[in-house]
Amino acid sequence: MNTLKAIKNAIVCLILLPRFLVAAVMFWLLDFLCIRKRVFYRMKEQEGDAIDPPLCISDSNRLFSFESLKAVWHGHKLDFLKAAHLGHGAPNTEVVQLEDQRRSRILDYAKEKRPLILNFGSCT
Numbered sequence: 001m002n003t004l005k006a007i008k009n010a011i012v013c014l015i016l017l018p019r020f021l022v023a024a025v026m027f028w029l030l031d032f033l034c035i036r037k038r039v040f041y042r043m044k045e046q047e048g049d050a051i052d053p054p055l056c057i058s059d060s061n062r063l064f065s066f067e068s069l070k071a072v073w074h075g076h077k078l079d080f081l082k083a084a085h086l087g088h089g090a091p092n093t094e095v096v097q098l099e100d101q102r103r104s105r106i107l108d109y110a111k112e113k114r115p116l117i118l119n120f121g122s123c124t
Contacts, residue, residue, distance in 0.1 A: 023072045027064040
């Protein structure tokens, strides 16, 4: 069973790797542009002709960091492994009724010739 799970994880990693690398390059490019803008701003500042505001405020808000790349990888993985996909049937997930904590499935509430509408919201 563990071998099957390891093979599945390896296949998912191979599929997600190109998407992740594109995101990493985009983060690097955005950081490069940010650093370039800051350098030009400081050069103008020294000359006394500073018109454009800096694009980045500090060195701590880098996009190309280990934490941000880890979050991007996790997001790509969650997106790939989700149960619902555009154009496919909705998953029949389990729901719990608030009154008596009874468990049932979403499609148990569907009736023939009548659409089932799910309203996800908040009353705060």
